[in-house]
Each structure stands twice: as structure tokens, then as C-alpha cells.
Amino acid sequence: MVRAFTGLMAFWVIAFIFSYMRQVELQNIVENKTYSNVKGCLTNYKVKKPKQGTIVESFNVGNVDFEFSNYDDPLYFHSKDHLDNFLKDGQCVSIDYVKKGGSNKIIKISSSS
Structure with a gap:
């Protein structure tokens, strides 16, 4: 024991x-x-639900690809961080991010004009 x-x-x-x-x-x-920063408008915004309880979101800003799910590392932005569905094609944003493990991890995302 x-x-x-x-x-x-x-x-x-x-x-x-x-x-x-x-x-x-x-x-x-x-x-x-x-960290890196990209400013621009979201394109190719997609929400996938590959299985019950899993949400995978992906989009591009300029030539930078982002993808995250509600099971991603809680240190970085992930699907549980927003419930208001503010992400959509054409939404202009400023994103601070780092490249980690072959993908871009969002540190901060904010609307921009």
C-alpha cells in the first residue's frame, strides 16, 4: 500500500x-x-465532428494553416475556448502563434478590422 x-x-x-x-x-x-503573427481574413473555415463529442476546426489566414480540436493542448487556443462561434469565413483576425509539433498553435486570436 x-x-x-x-x-x-x-x-x-x-x-x-x-x-x-x-x-x-x-x-x-x-x-x-x-512567436509569429499573421493578420488577415479567415478562409476555408471548416468544422468537422469526426465522432461524438469531438469538434475539429480548421481555417487559413493568408498562407498560414490552423487546425485545432476540443481535445487539443489547453495551453493554446482550442475549440473549448469559444462557444459563440465567432470564427467564420471572412472574419478578419490577428493571430499570434507558434509552430509546435508540425502545426501552428494559437497563443492569441483577436478580431481586427
Whole structure:
């Protein structure tokens, strides 16, 4: 019983440290402004529901592709971050993003004129 508790606590501590390190990494990106920015209007906006409870959204701004789902990393913008459906073709935005794992992760998205 003690070994199981110790193992569980060790796992929790490692998971916490890993999560904290990722948050610090993102904070450094924002503070040092080492992210990219694109401004323009959304094109090719699509919403897919490949299975019950999953929403995948994709669109382009200029020549930059974005895709995210409600199961994506909560550190970055994802489908759970907006319920008002403000994303649509023709919506003009400014997006701060980083390239991570082969895709563009949104740090901040805001409407622009």
C-alpha cells in the first residue's frame, strides 16, 4: 500500500513538473515575443465532428494553416475556448502563434478590422 501511494505521488510530482515547465516555456515565448503573427481574413473555415463529442476546426489566414480540436493542448487556443462561434469565413483576425509539433498553435486570436 505504501509503495503504491509512493508511486502515485511520484507520478503526480513528475506530471506537475512537466506541466509547469511547459507553462514556463510558453510564458518565455510571450515575454520574449518569439512567436509569429499573421493578420488577415479567415478562409476555408471548416468544422468537422469526426465522432461524438469531438469538434475539429480548421481555417487559413493568408498562407498560414490552423487546425485545432476540443481535445487539443489547453495551453493554446482550442475549440473549448469559444462557444459563440465567432470564427467564420471572412472574419478578419490577428493571430499570434507558434509552430509546435508540425502545426501552428494559437497563443492569441483577436478580431481586427
